[in-house]
Amino acid sequence: MNESLDFKLRCLAKESLTRAKKYLAETDNYLIRSAALELRLAIESIVYSRAYKYRDELSCNDLETWQPRKVLDLMLAVNPIAWKGTELSLEVDDTASKTGKRWVKIGAEVSLTLQDVKKHYDALGSFLHTPTLAQLSKSGSPDFLRMRKRCIDISDLIESVLNSNMWNIRINVEVCLPECLRCDQPLRIFVDPKKEVNRGKCFNCGAGYTIKDATDGSPKLKPHQSKIPCVDDQCHGEAILWTDQIVVGYEWACPLCGLEHQISFCASEKAN
Ligand SMILES: [Zn+2]
Ligand SMILES: [Zn+2]
Numbered sequence: 661m662n663e664s665l666d667f668k669l670r671c672l673a674k675e676s677l678t679r680a681k682k683y684l685a686e687t688d689n690y691l692i693r694s695a696a697l698e699l700r701l702a703i704e705s706i707v708y709s710r711a712y713k714y715r716d717e718l719s720c721n722d723l724e725t726w727q728p729r730k731v732l733d734l735m736l737a738v739n740p741i742a743w744k745g746t747e748l749s750l751e752v753d754d755t756a757s758k759t760g761k762r763w764v765k766i767g768a769e770v771s772l773t774l775q776d777v778k779k780h781y782d783a784l785g786s787f788l789h790t791p792t793l794a795q796l797s798k799s800g801s802p803d804f805l806r807m808r809k810r811c812i813d814i815s816d817l818i819e820s821v822l823n824s825n826m827w828n829i830r831i832n833v834e835v836c837l838p839e840c841l842r843c844d845q846p847l848r849i850f851v852d853p854k855k856e857v858n859r860g861k862c863f864n865c866g867a868g869y870t871i872k873d874a875t876d877g878s879p880k881l882k883p884h885q886s887k888i889p890c891v892d893d894q895c896h897g898e899a900i901l902w903t904d905q906i907v908v909g910y911e912w913a914c915p916l917c918g919l920e921h922q923i924s925f926c927a928s929e930k931a932n
Contacts (some may be wrong), residue, residue: 666828669709676702677818684811689804695811696787702818703781706772707731713830714738728781732774737848737863739833745771746829767826772818780814787811835874841883842867842902867902890914891921 680698683691707728715723717738725731735742747768753761787810791802837847840862849860851874858871868884886906890897897916905912910923 666709666712669705669712670822670827673702673705673709673818674822676705677815677822680811680815681819684808684815689802689808692804692807692811693787695815696784696807699811699814699818700781700784700788702822703772703777703784704728706818706821707777710742710771710828711735713828714742728777729774732777733850734848734863736774736850738835739830740835740851740853741831741833743771743773744831745769745773746826746831748826748829767824769824769826769829770820771824772821776817780817783810784814836879837871837874838879838881840865840867841881847881866904868904888921890917890919892917892919895919 676698680695680702683695683698704726708731711718711723711731711734714735718734722731722734725734732743745768748766749763750766751761752764755761787807791799795802833853835851835853837849839845840847843862843865845862845864847869848863849858849869849871851858851860851871853874856872858874859869860871861868870882870884872880872882884903885900886903887898888901890899892914895914895917897914897919899912899915899921901910901912906923908923908925912921913919914921
């Protein structure tokens, strides 16, 4: 992958924003859709540009992901503060003057957060479709005034992101997780460092876990599993099933006697 790919993506985002602003400046309401499309492209370019900083931790499959929200989730699983805005300051020791030690701000990054993407990306997508029958029966025509206002707000947000004098700054919160008990791949789960207890699923196989103290070097993992005793009363075998395996039709063999089992519906008399 080219070293300057993140920069190129940033340039693409700027080009999309310029086109979006041009369309929004026109009075023709039908150009709002073109603006919405360009704003979506800008969001994608910004997200991919940041993902480039995580290219060593993301798999080839991850890098094929095109939905910005999914890409963000993948990055957050690597680094829970992947989308935090950053401000950098330097402490200057100017003892010769009266001011002495002081902090000097070098720059700040406005970043596009997961909340921003969730809030705006799909909304822009909805502008690219013909209004539904229900919407048309209610309003008679697309609500161009609302669409234009929303696009202008999003355009302002993207502009503030792209005008940051620092960008794609990466500060890590170390998350120390072992390999997944089910797929043996390094466990990647988004953990919020502010929370003592997190719940999530392995990105690779979907196995569920409750994780305590994920960022202090000795995380405690509780896999979401249940022990299912063998249906043969004479056998003391127990199978361990993950919560997501307990669905109708799932099959397994007792680890002790080999008896085949299957999850199925069963109605029984209500206990009093
Ligand atoms: Zn797994
Ligand atoms: Zn058994």
